Amino acid sequence: MCRWLAYTGSPLKLSALLTRPSHSLIDQSRHATQNVEALNGDGFGVGWYGDDPTPGLYRDTHPAWNDANFRHLADHIRSRLFLAHVRASTGTAVQNTNSHPFSFDNWLFQHNGSIPAFRSLKRQLLFDVDPELFPFIEGSTDSETLFFLALTFGLKDDPPAALARTIGHVEQVRKAAGIEVPLFVSACTTNGEQLWAIRYSSHHQSRTLYHSSHLHALHEIDGSYSTLPDDATIVVSEPLDELTSHWEEVPESALLTVEQGSATVSSFSPTLPA
Numbered sequence: 267m268c269r270w271l272a273y274t275g276s277p278l279k280l281s282a283l284l285t286r287p288s289h290s291l292i293d294q295s296r297h298a299t300q301n302v303e304a305l306n307g308d309g310f311g312v313g314w315y316g317d318d319p320t321p322g323l324y325r326d327t328h329p330a331w332n333d334a335n336f337r338h339l340a341d342h343i344r345s346r347l348f349l350a351h352v353r354a355s356t357g358t359a360v361q362n363t364n365s366h367p368f369s370f371d372n373w374l375f376q377h378n379g380s381i382p383a384f385r386s387l388k389r390q391l392l393f394d395v396d397p398e399l400f401p402f403i404e405g406s407t408d409s410e411t412l413f414f415l416a417l418t419f420g421l422k423d424d425p426p427a428a429l430a431r432t433i434g435h436v437e438q439v440r441k442a443a444g445i446e447v448p449l450f451v452s453a454c455t456t457n458g459e460q461l462w463a464i465r466y467s468s469h470h471q472s473r474t475l476y477h478s479s480h481l482h483a484l485h486e487i488d489g490s491y492s493t494l495p496d497d498a499t500i501v502v503s504e505p506l507d508e509l510t511s512h513w514e515e516v517p518e519s520a521l522l523t524v525e526q527g528s529a530t531v532s533s534f535s536p537t538l539p540a
Contacts, residue, residue, distance in 0.1 A: 434536030
């Protein structure tokens with residue numbers, strides 16, 4: 267499994283969230299506390315938005331804690347919206363194209379979890395991707411497959427509905443194949459303006475997911491506190507510092523929508539594509 271983070275708000279240096287907090291995403295790549303694995307060293311990546319509608323993307327295969335170039339970039343890149351991810355592979359290769367986040371046009375997507383028995387279901391699920399989108403799949407992960415299924419089922423037009431159709435379709439294929447192992451999905455996607463995240467599992471024991479609430483400062487490694495913009499919203503697999511009332515857990519089977527500095531939670535359930 268993996269750890270991930272998403273930020274939206276006034277422009278902020280990437281390092282303010284990715285390297286400087288006491289339990290930053292880089293720290294979580296070595297010392298995750300709310301994950302099946304404490305170590306997430308099978309690649310990492312960050313996607314960010316600047317002046318262009320399409321995002322910048324930096325991904326690599328080595329552990330996030332061992333990339334000096336990334337630390338330099340994080341200290342100099344400011345962004346109003348960015349996604350970042352540290353990976354623990356669930357069986358697919360450690361290669362650049364398997365590192366998250368994944369991008370297509372102005373969209374980014376990242377995921378923590380797994381499609382059970384993906385090797386058995388992979389052929390079917392890839393055949394279900396829109397033929398016009400299929401050539402743009404670069405890697406071999408279940409996560410990228412989820413992203414392109416969501417694009418196939420209308421992500422650009424209605425993200426909540428597309429995510430529900432995607433999970434519903436995968437659940438249908440899983441059950442038809444007689445696979446009893448549950449599906450786990452903690453995923454986030456954005457078009458560069460709004461952000462959507464889902465927390466779901468077949469047996470209602472999902473991977474952790476939180477969003478910030480009235481969070482004005484973060485505890486840093488050196489013991490000090492760094493202030494955040496008033497409109498900052500952070501979505502994380504686990505909090506970046508102490509678990510306090512400034513972090514709210516996203517409930518089971520829920521959709522989190524973040525837009526214009528406001529985060530709202532609604533129920534999420536899979537549906538079958540039309």
